[in-house]
Amino acid sequence: MAELTYRDAVARAIAQEMARDERVVFLGEDVGAPGGVFKATPGLLERFGPERVRDTPISEQAILGAAMGAAMTGLRPIAEVMFADFFAVCWDVVANQIAKARYMTDGQVSLPLVIRAANGGGLRFGAQHSQAVENWAMAVPGLKVVAPATPRDVIGLFAAAVRDPDPVLFFEHKALYPAKAAVPDGEIVDSLGTAEVRRQGDDATILALAAMVPRALAAADRLAEDGIEATVVDVRSLVPLDTRTILREVAHTGRLFTVEENPRLLGWGAEVVSIVAEECFWKLDGPIVRITTPHIPLPAADFLEDQAIPSVDRITDTIRAAMKS
């Protein structure tokens, strides 16, 4: 057991997998010699050498294309897209090529690859460097989508992603990089498609992802002071989605709340709500409520950004009000 930051967990996770399997290679902008713009990948170049850890030009299409081509011919690449916002400049490779290759060729092509990206807001980086875009990926068939909330999950889910035979988009939350927690020593391997119940309650079920998990937990503590006991589910994996856990927990409390960092329309919560509204309808005791960023780009100023992203206050107040009415 060691205290580890989420940031350090990234480097440990990559090293764990590169040490295990020579086919694992790693590429991206400033990832090698400089150790990554978020200092999440130091030491890898030194340890695994320049053919396995490659610095690239600012060419996101080429980075992901190279990862795809390498995956289909025997390697297991890890590619970094520095900020998840930059998926927009290489979305064709992700959504039209990587996601579709296996299906279009009816299985001739396998793409065991992972694309890491620093996702989410809170760092006052403004509208083009702060987006939470897990929903972009969830909407495209053929992509697996993971977003860890803790250092331990960074390692375990990353290992599962690298070992998975399909393409996985791995969203690291940049506001969580400094977050610390105890992490067991030795190899950690988790499973994709498994949610974690982080807190158990009988009154309401709160679903959250990545940086919204600690906020949901804090809100649940506050709600408990008012006598509202909430279950908090860390969704962790959007595709595959652990609908079994979600439906079970919603059925138990009869009330569902999502806490989403993404702008309002078509966040990941919309899908979960739709599944529940079809499959768990008769167990619901009241409206389903999504707590999200408004449908706006993120502003840069600290005061405004803090107003935009769901805060512990807003989560608490929204749930309290909904539970009363």
Add this chain to the structure above:
Amino acid sequence: MAELTYRDAVARAIAQEMARDERVVFLGEDVGAPGGVFKATPGLLERFGPERVRDTPISEQAILGAAMGAAMTGLRPIAEVMFADFFAVCWDVVANQIAKARYMTDGQVSLPLVIRAANGGGLRFGAQHSQAVENWAMAVPGLKVVAPATPRDVIGLFAAAVRDPDPVLFFEHKALYPAKAAVPDGEIVDSLGTAEVRRQGDDATILALAAMVPRALAAADRLAEDGIEATVVDVRSLVPLDTRTILREVAHTGRLFTVEENPRLLGWGAEVVSIVAEECFWKLDGPIVRITTPHIPLPAADFLEDQAIPSVDRITDTIRAAMKS
């Protein structure tokens, strides 16, 4: 009144707006001299000249960048992205630049522009030329999103889009291009953000978009034979969304079905379902059901593609079964 195809309505709509306002310019691949790959823009080059109707290289980023830059400096460009799938190669310009410029500059920049694209399946074009991606756009704050189902709406909504001071993504459904209907003579101008109730019933509300509208109507006719009277709402505009009409119609029947061409996860229906599950919960008489393409890329073979996209049979059967249970 003249019989007009959806395809011809496109050319008439563009001509109507270009004749009205000299600031309206039009650019895209093969749009000028060749009259468009779908033959939807013939005659425009001849009529409006080569400075207003411009053929471009295969450079979607440059096309949309040019449209954005022109819009912010006094023109009202119409840009064509030949197939909506190709939004992936220029998604940065759409989602990070065009959508965010006004907000980031707190209103200094205005972007009155329209991006047209041939959207959707049914033509056996395979996974990279058949996607229905209105949901990609709906998820990004700052974009208006329109998808007409009839020749008349093509003209009216297009005119509204061109005259709108904000960026509008205009999704033409390529399977509808040959569809014919009567269209009034003279100028037609509609309003964004307005759904149309195409059929009225008391038992169930069906929401559909673009090519799914005629299918939903045909299914409603079949359901009527079984004594199920359905309201069919043509959503027409995803942003702004006519929640007033939608909530009213759902409240009236107590049952909601969406018919969506997009793959299952996070289609536009997920948003509508989520809104209803929060705001109209107490009026619901049963589960909300989405009828969608499965969460797969579209296969090319006619037999498989027909299995994938919601058919009149599948819509009818699904609703019938849901209304019984």
Add this chain to the structure above:
Amino acid sequence: MPPPGLSAQDLYTPVGEVRAPVALDLFRTQVRLRRFEKRAYDLFLQNLVKGTSHLSLGMEAIAAGFAAAMTPEDYTFATYRGHAHTLARGAPMDAVLAELLGRDTGLLHGKGGSMHLTDVEHGMMGSYAIVGAHLTVALGAGWSARYLGRPRVTVVFFGDGATNIGAFHEALNLAATWRLPVVFVCENNQYMEYTPIRAVTAVRRPAADRAPAYGMEPVLIDGNDADAVFLTASHFLGRARAGDGPALIEAYTYRSTGHSRADPAHYKPADEVAAWAKYDPLDLYRRRLLDGGVPAAVLDEIDASARQEVDAATAKAKAAPAPGPDRLLTNLWADGGSSWRN
């Protein structure tokens, strides 16, 4: 005689000569491609090829020349205009034709169609329908070959129109910087879909004039001369295999039909069409072989056997069943299924 519109000094002159067995092979491949594509066009008109189809009629020498210069282990990446490259690498004609017809016996069981032909077993790593995308994918095949110590070269084909999209630029720069064993081949057939490439391109030779921007030599060849293609391909594949890095080759050619489906290509000037009709690669090659002493009967026999092969493939494909509904939900994931939930 240089191709219409070019002079001899525009052209890169490959060294070496083509020996008899290779020459007959080049002829045979071109004939097979020609017969196949003419049939594909007929079947399209009969509404048996659904969706769309992009033919390489008039451009067969490029696919034939490169395929002959490649080893079975080398990788090919092609565009939606990929029938020729797929067949040239050895994919079974039956399965290719069945794929065009959307049959269960198709190369991809109907899931890909004409625009996405892939045959990994024969090194054909896919046909890509988004212009430019596969140039970046090819990088990875080159990288893995070097990393795994396999002496494989990746050849990636694309059109003149693709030289103006961003992915082209990123791919060429990365290939050069990493010195990858990738040969980039621009099939300059002078048109995008309907727009002449010169109307939308800042330089006269869309690929060759860009090569120096990536530290590469400009190489323009006669794409209708199978020997020139073969010799040039052999040279640059050899270089790449030896670790001397990528190349960018512009093969000047002409598509004798429309862009896709039944496009009548009215946008092409009549004199241009006429000039190129006299510069058909298959006619040129047949004449060259006859001039070199190959008996006409040998060539006729090759042609007859290609016709037979196409006829047989047609009959088989027509008789084959459509894919069953169970195919719809298979092979999204490596576990064979498409489930996104538990």
Add this chain to the structure above:
Amino acid sequence: MPPPGLSAQDLYTPVGEVRAPVALDLFRTQVRLRRFEKRAYDLFLQNLVKGTSHLSLGMEAIAAGFAAAMTPEDYTFATYRGHAHTLARGAPMDAVLAELLGRDTGLLHGKGGSMHLTDVEHGMMGSYAIVGAHLTVALGAGWSARYLGRPRVTVVFFGDGATNIGAFHEALNLAATWRLPVVFVCENNQYMEYTPIRAVTAVRRPAADRAPAYGMEPVLIDGNDADAVFLTASHFLGRARAGDGPALIEAYTYRSTGHSRADPAHYKPADEVAAWAKYDPLDLYRRRLLDGGVPAAVLDEIDASARQEVDAATAKAKAAPAPGPDRLLTNLWADGGSSWRN
């Protein structure tokens, strides 16, 4: 004396000479930028500039030289490293600094921040934080100017790293094909974020060596010599204004600080840093003016007044309120609001 790493014959030699009032103006602008950016850095260290900030310290001659050559109607497009260009075009320093501090008095009322400075009134059409994107946006400004018959030129600034992204290629090709009045300026400061540009680029001069791929002349200038920048800018802006099409100019320079925030730039070799420290554009220019007979007192007075301006802006920004919560939901749409439903 050429800049470190280049020889005189590498450089394009602009014609003309810089007259006294322009020279003093060039000095004044450089001083203002220098003082402002040093302050911005200090405020970042005090945690008053939130988020991030990218300084142009050591690169001021480029912004100064171009701004002096532009008319008030011309358009500027810049990157996240845009403080200098925004100020040089005439944006009020108070509002720029307040924007960095996220105050309601900021140029964008705090919504954009350091990376998105925009001042349409002064022709500053935005700072763009996705590498390469604004090169395509600049095309449209050029197109509209021509279409509307306005004699405006668009100048778009970007880094060496941006020359390897696809948007660069698409923008240059379209600008050339359409002969747009757009001047592309690569500020080659030799580094991406932390990676030297030569490690990831196929050619030695990332922009100049690409110019011929778009039918343009390679132009490499000393970006630390404000006179050279001004004269070159004047020439190519004049050409563009006259309808003679776009240009691509590579201005060789060096950022004397890290990439962003408090980056200590340990990746830079010490001798390189030392060589460039002796080639500081402001020092060079001051010496040139002194050598030309301008009294030191004049220059000192300019410096003192810049310091005062920065101090005043700092005091104002610190005293300004944060944006009110009502700002959050305004100006997504032209109607002033952000509603997506009725």
